[in-house]
Amino acid sequence: MADSTNGPAAFISLQEAADRLGVHYMTAYRYVRTGRLPARRAGAQWQVDPSDLSAVTSSAGTPGRLRAGRRSPPRRESSRRLLDRLVAGDEAGAWAVVEAALSGGATPEEVVVEIVGSALALVGEGWEAGELSVDDEHRAAGVVMRLIGRLGPLFGRRGPKKGTVILGTPSGERHGLPTALATNVLRGRGYEVVDLGADLPVDAFVAAVAKAENPLAAAIGVTAGNHDRTVRAIVRALRDQAPAVAVLVGGAGVADEGHASRLGAGWSGTDATALAAAVDALQRERR
Numbered sequence: 001m002a003d004s005t006n007g008p009a010a011f012i013s014l015q016e017a018a019d020r021l022g023v024h025y026m027t028a029y030r031y032v033r034t035g036r037l038p039a040r041r042a043g044a045q046w047q048v049d050p051s052d053l054s055a056v057t058s059s060a061g062t063p064g065r066l067r068a069g070r071r072s073p074p075r076r077e078s079s080r081r082l083l084d085r086l087v088a089g090d091e092a093g094a095w096a097v098v099e100a101a102l103s104g105g106a107t108p109e110e111v112v113v114e115i116v117g118s119a120l121a122l123v124g125e126g127w128e129a130g131e132l133s134v135d136d137e138h139r140a141a142g143v144v145m146r147l148i149g150r151l152g153p154l155f156g157r158r159g160p161k162k163g164t165v166i167l168g169t170p171s172g173e174r175h176g177l178p179t180a181l182a183t184n185v186l187r188g189r190g191y192e193v194v195d196l197g198a199d200l201p202v203d204a205f206v207a208a209v210a211k212a213e214n215p216l217a218a219a220i221g222v223t224a225g226n227h228d229r230t231v232r233a234i235v236r237a238l239r240d241q242a243p244a245v246a247v248l249v250g251g252a253g254v255a256d257e258g259h260a261s262r263l264g265a266g267w268s269g270t271d272a273t274a275l276a277a278a279v280d281a282l283q284r285e286r287r
């Protein structure tokens with residue numbers, strides 16, 4: 001969507017910006033949220049000046065970069081159709097969108113990260129633009145929770161597990177869907193996963209890591225707000241009481257690798273595919 005109504009620059013939609021950068025829509029959205037990519041609002045849409053894209057491209061370690069084949073227009077269309085069904089509270093209709101994407105060739109991981117993840121980002125944009133209410137947001141989240149459960153069996157893997165990953169969010173962080181989405185993806189990659197969900201006290205995180213069989217990594221997800229203090233407390237407690245277990249932090253609330261390092265942990269990126277890649281790297285190091 002180009003906009004020539006406001007000056008000579010032809011502003012482009014955030015999706016177009018994501019396509020030009022070679023990243024997923026949600027990654028581009030995070031660049032905007034974290035100030036890395038300047039953007040302006042036009043109603044519910046974000047618009048980007050294409051001349052700002054080069055600064056993002058040239059910055060080192062662009063996170064969340066996806067393979068070119070994973071940004072196809074049908075996926076975007078699926079996210080929009082899913083958004084519509086989520087807000088309507090229509091679980092059967094939402095599942096039909098998921099099934100259509102799977103039969104169109106999307107992998108279960110692509111469905112979770114790209115289609116469901118993007119539909120949730122659209123819910124957030126709608127809420128922020130005042131077009132969706134808090135009850136719409138809750139209704140959509142409830143349907144997604146049930147979709148994640150229905151998708152679970154598609155991520156089953158036979159054979160020995162590659163290690164256990166313990167996931168949770170710090171106390172005060174109530175966004176629990178990312179841990180549920182990431183759980184499916186990691187299980188699909190052959191890991192045992194302990195999903196502790198949202199709003200977790202420090203001691204509970206440490207206790208769960210201590211109980212886990214063959215623990216490989218503890219990952220702390222942050223979606224919104226500043227939870228640096230509580231994240232640091234979990235990282236410190238884990239370093240102290242489970243020094244052999246790697247600690248990762250990630251999600252939209254952790255801006256980049258530098259931020260993760262200031263929190264005392266490794267960076268697990270901004271989506272579940274990046275988290276899985278970080279865990280795979282740890283697993284390779286351990287072998």
Ligand code: B12
Pocket residue numbers: 026033113116117120121122123124125127128134137138141167168172173174175176177178179180181182219220221222223224225249250251252268269270271272273274275
């Ligand atoms: C659903 C939702 C809610 C639900 C959460 C329900 C639930 N059970 O999770 C409810 C209604 C409770 C809620 C509450 C609030 N929300 Co809310 N919410 C959302 C929404 C729409 C979707 C969140 C989500 O699940 N996203 C989908 C996943 C896929 O997101 P993701 O970040 O990409 O997740 C990946 C990463 O975390 C990655 N990852 C990388 N490393 C690691 C490591 C680990 C351990 C994990 C788990 C994951 C992980 O893997 C995940 C999967 O790919 C977002 C919009 C958005 N853009 O996300 C707003 C959003 C996050 N919420 C927002 C806000 C402001 C709030 C509230 C303050 C107000 C409100 N809207 O009611 C409260 C705050 C509550 C709190 N104290 O935490 C803002 C945050 C703005 C900001 N940057 O700070 C957003 C962005 C909406 C917006 N556009 O403004 N919210």
